[in-house]
Amino acid sequence: MEAEVAELDEVVISGSLREVSRSESPVPIEVVTPKLFRRNPSPALFDAVGMVNGVRPQINCSVCATGDIHINGMEGPYTMVLIDGMPIVSGLSTVYGLSGIPTGLNERVEVVKGPGSALYGSEAMGGIINVAPRTRCWRRASPSMP
16 A cells, blocks of 8 residues: 655745745745755855845945845845844845844745735835744743743
8 A cells, every 4th residue: 555645835925924825825935945954054044045046145345244135136125034024124134134044043934036025015126035933032022021
């Protein structure tokens, strides 16, 4: 008797702001998994996103090692970086956002390229990089916490 293997579709949120199957997403989304990070090790997510076609990290200052991420040729200010669906609110989000995140802490990274990501506003005209951490690294603050 042969064992049947059922493969489930990946669930993504970046293309529609809600959980949908990757195959049913209104915009194409590339998902980078830890398997790719293990095959091509890099210390920070800033360098690792360069493995996605059309995504290019660029160092702008060799003294302080800051840079931005270009998606499909659009400049860094048009790339929005999200952590677990929440935007890093800053004009410098692509500069400092991904260089401080080690690749080992991520469950997956969703990349949406092009104007299909416009539902996030003018900062996302080039695309979106949504980092989904492996575990939640924060606790909800409550009045009863010491």
